[in-house]
Amino acid sequence: MKYKAIIFDLDGVICFTDEYHFLAWQALAKKLGITNFTREDNAKQRGVSRMESLEVVLAKSDKKYTYEEKVELANYKNSLYVKMLQNMNESDLSNEVKSTLTELKNRGIKIAIGSSSKNAPLILNRLGILNLFDGISDGNNITKSKPNPEVFLKAAQFISVEPKECYVVEDAIAGIDAALAGGFTSVAIGDATKHSGAHYKISSFSELLNLPF
Ligand code: BG6
Numbered sequence: 001m002k003y004k005a006i007i008f009d010l011d012g013v014i015c016f017t018d019e020y021h022f023l024a025w026q027a028l029a030k031k032l033g034i035t036n037f038t039r040e041d042n043a044k045q046r047g048v049s050r051m052e053s054l055e056v057v058l059a060k061s062d063k064k065y066t067y068e069e070k071v072e073l074a075n076y077k078n079s080l081y082v083k084m085l086q087n088m089n090e091s092d093l094s095n096e097v098k099s100t101l102t103e104l105k106n107r108g109i110k111i112a113i114g115s116s117s118k119n120a121p122l123i124l125n126r127l128g129i130l131n132l133f134d135g136i137s138d139g140n141n142i143t144k145s146k147p148n149p150e151v152f153l154k155a156a157q158f159i160s161v162e163p164k165e166c167y168v169v170e171d172a173i174a175g176i177d178a179a180l181a182g183g184f185t186s187v188a189i190g191d192a193t194k195h196s197g198a199h200y201k202i203s204s205f206s207e208l209l210n211l212p213f
Pocket residue numbers: 010011021045046047048049050053078115116117118119120139172
């Protein structure tokens with residue numbers, strides 16, 4: 001078997017929390033008097049760290065903020081976001097994602113998370129799948145965010161596989177760049193399907209079962 005594992009991004013791949021990120025950043029933008037924060041702006045935040053995502057919002061304003069003020073703004077956005085996460089439970093995991101992950105595990109494929117989010121364990125816990133994954137690499141164990149491949153390289157290490165034995169599934173352009181930089185085989189879903197360099201493009205999560213292993 002050439003491929004032994006799949007590393008999954010979380011927000012926008014396993015679950016719809018990418019939408020909560022959008023809503024929380026949009027609310028922060030509004031508070032700062034930025035009324036033209038769009039989904040195109042939000043696409044640039046996919047896969048990148050909280051502080052880098054904040055810069056996407058602040059680029060829409062002429063006002064300059066100190067580092068301390070930026071930390072405060074990022075904390076405010078995170079408090080809005082975490083409040084939205086409190087409503088999530090096991091019913092927010094789609095049947096398609098659940099049954100696909102179960103089938104992959106039944107086939108002996110290792111599964112891991114490679115997410116830039118520091119809230120990844122909280123979300124996985126709320127969805128009831130924290131223990132389903134063989135390894136979790138997230139915003140808490142990295143120093144460089146996507147498009148740097150660190151988060152995926154760490155995930156591969158955690159589950160003892162080589163990048164060339166691994167698929168990476170991503171909804172972010174920066175995530176596909178990170179997968180390619182790390183020597184992984186990339187699978188794009190959602191927004192990332194715009195990336196011309198992705199190895200595979202899927203329109204539905206269960207299509208992962210058709211990949212060659
Ligand atoms: C990524 C999202 O998964 O996590 C980004 O795509 C987000 O938009 C990043 O900025 C960091 O998330 P968090 O939860 O640590 O603020």
